[in-house]
Amino acid sequence: MNAERFAALREEVDKLIKNDFIWEVLYPAWVSNPMLVLKPNEKWRTYVDFSNLNKACPKDNFPLPSIDQLVDATAGHELLSFMDAYSIYNQIPMFHHDEEHTSFITDRGLYCYKVMPFGLKNAGATYQRLVNKMFTDQIGKTMEVYVDDMLVKSRRSNDHVEDLRGMFDVLQKPDASGRLLKWSIELSQFDIDYNPGQSLADFVTEFIGLPDEAEGHEITSAVRFEFPVSNNEAEYEVLLAEHLKVGAIDIFSDSQLIVNQVKGQYQTRDEKMAAYLKKVKETLEKLSAYDIQQVPRVENSNADALARLATSKDAELLRLVPVEVLKAPSTKGKPEVLSLSHQPSWKDPIVKYLLDSGLPEDKQHAKRLRYQASRFTMHDDILYRKGFSMPLLRCRDEVEAKNVLSEVHDGICGNHAGGQSLAYKVLRHGYYWLSLKKDAAEYAKKCEGCQRYAPIPRQHSEDLTSIASPWPFAKWGIDLIGPLHKTPGGYKYAIVTVDYFTKWSKGQVEAVNKIIKVTLKRRLDNYKGKWADELPKVLWAYRMTSMTTTGETPFSMAYGVEAVLPVKISIPTSRVILYEEDKNAERMGLELDLLEEMRTDAQLRLASYQARTARYYNKKVKHKRF
Numbered sequence: 169m170n171a172e173r174f175a176a177l178r179e180e181v182d183k184l185i186k187n188d189f190i191w192e193v194l195y196p197a198w199v200s201n202p203m204l205v206l207k208p209n210e211k212w213r214t215y216v217d218f219s220n221l222n223k224a225c226p227k228d229n230f231p232l233p234s235i236d237q238l239v240d241a242t243a244g245h246e247l248l249s250f251m252d253a254y255s256i257y258n259q260i261p262m263f264h265h266d267e268e269h270t271s272f273i274t275d276r277g278l279y280c281y282k283v284m285p286f287g288l289k290n291a292g293a294t295y296q297r298l299v300n301k302m303f304t305d306q307i308g309k310t311m312e313v314y315v316d317d318m319l320v321k322s323r324r325s326n327d328h329v330e331d332l333r334g335m336f337d338v339l340q341k342p343d344a345s346g347r348l349l350k351w352s353i354e355l356s357q358f359d360i361d362y363n364p365g366q367s368l369a370d371f372v373t374e375f376i377g378l379p380d381e382a383e384g385h386e387i388t389s390a391v392r393f394e395f396p397v398s399n400n401e402a403e404y405e406v407l408l409a410e411h412l413k414v415g416a417i418d419i420f421s422d423s424q425l426i427v428n429q430v431k432g433q434y435q436t437r438d439e440k441m442a443a444y445l446k447k448v449k450e451t452l453e454k455l456s457a458y459d460i461q462q463v464p465r466v467e468n469s470n471a472d473a474l475a476r477l478a479t480s481k482d483a484e485l486l487r488l489v490p491v492e493v494l495k496a497p498s499t500k501g502k503p504e505v506l507s508l509s510h511q512p513s514w515k516d517p518i519v520k521y522l523l524d525s526g527l528p529e530d531k532q533h534a535k536r537l538r539y540q541a542s543r544f545t546m547h548d549d550i551l552y553r554k555g556f557s558m559p560l561l562r563c564r565d566e567v568e569a570k571n572v573l574s575e576v577h578d579g580i581c582g583n584h585a586g587g588q589s590l591a592y593k594v595l596r597h598g599y600y601w602l603s604l605k606k607d608a609a610e611y612a613k614k615c616e617g618c619q620r621y622a623p624i625p626r627q628h629s630e631d632l633t634s635i636a637s638p639w640p641f642a643k644w645g646i647d648l649i650g651p652l653h654k655t656p657g658g659y660k661y662a663i664v665t666v667d668y669f670t671k672w673s674k675g676q677v678e679a680v681n682k683i684i685k686v687t688l689k690r691r692l693d694n695y696k697g698k699w700a701d702e703l704p705k706v707l708w709a710y711r712m713t714s715m716t717t718t719g720e721t722p723f724s725m726a727y728g729v730e731a732v733l734p735v736k737i738s739i740p741t742s743r744v745i746l747y748e749e750d751k752n753a754e755r756m757g758l759e760l761d762l763l764e765e766m767r768t769d770a771q772l773r774l775a776s777y778q779a780r781t782a783r784y785y786n787k788k789v790k791h792k793r794f
Contacts, residue, residue, distance in 0.1 A: 173204050173212065174275055176204055176211075176212035176214065177202055177204065177212075177214060177274055177275070178274070178275070178276065180212075180214040181274055181276065181279065184279075185279075187258075188282065189258060189281060189282055189283050190279045190280060190281050190282060191267075191279065191280065191282060192277050192278065192279055193267075193268050193271050193278050193279065193280045194278070196268040196269070196271035196278060196280060197268065197269065198220070198221055198268070198269045198270075198271060199271050199272065199273055199278065200216050200217055200218050200219075200220070200221060200270070200271065200272045200273075201216070201217050201272065201273060202214060202215070202216050202217075202272050202273065202274065203215055203216070203217050215286060215287055216270070216272045216285060216287055217287070218270070218285075218287045218288055218289075221269060221270075221288070222287075222288065222289040225288075225289065225290065227289065227290065228290035228293040228294065229293070230293040230294075230296060230297050232292065232293070232296055232314065232315065233296075233312070233313070233314050235314070238312045238314060238319075241308070241312055241321075242312070242319070242321055244323060245321040245322055245323050246322060246323060246324055246325045246328075247321070247322045247324075247325045247328040248319060248320070248321050248322075249319070249320045249328070249332060250317070250318070250319050251317070251318040251319070251320070251335075252316060252317060252318075253316035253317075253318070258283045258284065258285070259283070260283060260284040260294060260295065260298060261282060261283055261284070262281055262282055262283060262284055267280045267281060267282060268280050270285055270288075292315055295315055295316065296313075296314075296315055299313045299315075299318070300313065302338055303318075303335070303338060306334060306335060306338070310322065310331040310334060310335075311331075311335060318335075320332055320335050389491070389492065390491045390492070391405060391406055391491070391492050391493075391494060392491050392492070392493045392494070393405065393494050394493060394494065394495045395494070395495065395496060395497065397497075399423070400423065400425060400426060400441065401440070401441075401444065401497070403421060403423050403426045404426065404441075404444035404445070404447075404448055404498075405444075405494060405497070405498055407419065407430075407448045407451070407452075408444075408447060408448060408451055408498040415455060415456050415457075416455055416456050416457040416458060417455060417457075417458050417459075418458070418459050418460075418461070419458065419459065419460040419461070420460075420461055420462075420463045420468065421460065421461075421462060421463070421468075422462065422463055422464065422468040422471075423462070424462055427460055427461065427462040428462075429441070429445055430445070430448060430449070430452075430460050431460065440499070443499040444498075444499055447498060447499055493548055511565070511566075511567070513565040513566065514565070514566075514601065514602050515551050515563055515565060517537055518537070518540065518541050518544050518551065519546070519551055521537055521538070521541045522541060522544065522545070522546045522551075523546065544563070545560070547560075550562065550563075551563040552742070553600045555595070555600065557595055557596070558595070558596075558598060559742070560598075560742045561595065561598055561599060561600035562598055562599055562600070562739075562741050562742065563599075563600055563601060564599055564600070564601050564739075565601070566601075568739065569599075569601045569603075569604070569607060571739070572594060572597075572599050572735060572739065573590065573594070573607060573608060573611045574611075575733075575734070575735040576590060576593050576594055576597065576733075576735065577590055577611060577612065577615065578615065578617070578690075579734070579735065580705060580734060581705075581708060581709050581712055581733050581734065581735075582709055583687055583706070583709035583710055583712075583713055584612075584615060584617055584618050584686075584687060584690045585612070585713060586612050586618075587605070587608045587609030587610075587611070587612040587613070588605070588608070588609070589713070589714070590608040590609075590611065590612055591604050591605045591608035591609075592714060593712075593713065593714070594608065596714065596730065597733060597735065597736060597741065598736065598741030598742065598743060599739075599741070615690075617690030618690065620690075621686045621690055644665050644666065644667060645665065645666045646663065646664070646665050646666075647663075647664050647666075648661055648662070648663060648664070649661065649662040649663075649664060649684060650662060652699055653697045653699065654697065655697055655698070655699065655700040655701075656697065657700060659700050662684075662699075662703060664684065667722075683710065684703075684706055684707070684710065687706045687709065687710070710722070711723045712730075712731060712733070716777065717773070717774050717777050717778075718770035718771075718773055718774055719770060719773050720766065720770055724766075725766070725767060725770060727756075727759075727760070727763075728756075728759035728760050728762065728763040728766065729756065729759045732744065
């Protein structure tokens, strides 16, 4: 180890000794090596490599619960609360005679654990056995437990407080409080929502009936700046942040300058800092009480970690840590915008509820709105729906929805898809509105080109013959389109080649030709001679359409990812907003590495689709014998 790693190891050992987790040992039979890994926050994670010890120990076969069964067990319950135990394994003491087996080497001597450390192969089974015994009366009735993740469930929302109280009663028993010292509660049910700065107090007041206090609970939030800011300006901006709207507050800062300026002991010489100080004092004077103190930087590590999190673009950050985004300095007056007209939108009630918890007076409508709003989230003042096919779908109003349908259906990348296919394409491109499926069907019905050139169904006389392809691009079908109207360049024919991986049955090459010709007719109508100019656009639209046979678009089957359409540039989705040019090439390479797996999955879906299609096709076949 180098000097930096030795210093990090000494710091970790001091922390473990202070918490009475380890003690110094002489002449142990087993000795393991400590390992240090640099975390993203540039701090060291220390753990002990127990590989050799784990090989020598028998495996504890105590079963862990099945995730599928746990999920099924929550069905039919109105309210759920999730708990996550803190420092879980360290709450279980080691058997005294086995403590020396956990010994590890440091530059200051040999130490072994008094409590169960992370890294032992039977740690998970041991902890599961503990919680099963603790909650034996609740598991399967009002609780489900998977190692350190616990869930309280209630079939009726009115019973949820009693179910929570039963769990906390178990945790407050002497034999439990010594093992599980600290809990972090994350609520994810419909009627309990997270509002920065006040959510925990509201939850306690509404459901437990305690005074409006939240002592002992840590509520974290962060601020992200979208403008240049110095360290001192950032300190002032945090004091002015929206999430600090509370009655009274104690402020701890490691900035000596900021603390003394707020206390009036230091003067400000810079105009910008003077403006910040004036606004901070105006804000603090509105509180019933406040206190600001300076703390050493080493004692402010949690705030430093949150500051690094605020610059992260991880999607999980939106759910775990509320981040307030500032687009301009707080000292600048916000521009006043005069709203000339506002058309009511289906988004308005949901946005109002998510931002201000506004509910209609009718109880049934309020209950329905809370249920509906649980599938939506706000980010940067934009409403998104939490999708199943994609993480976040950007919500559009009625006017924007028409523009999206027009671009996807008959725009530069449109292929005049039918109603259901059109709705699917809109979802795959990252957009959503309440009447998407209905609007897509109506839009396709009103398209003159779609109605004029719709295919005529005919009954078949022979069974369907499938052609299997062992891997992509191994078999190709070739056919001609033509003669067509002569182009200015003298072209009358088009040669079409189709990979049998996506078009696999007899006659499918001709079917692709038919699709291309129909799409050309819809796009050109009376300008027949320009088909050669429109052919690349038609092929592009075809490659961007999801195929029923594989569940993927031809483009994604070749490159591993979907293409970015022009509509996504004019109306950006989360994929465009979160684009990082320096990381894009690396991520594209990673997707290509995973492409073979996607093709294998597509081939399985293809085989299943072949069987289903053949069965359906053959039912309608009327054999002709001579």
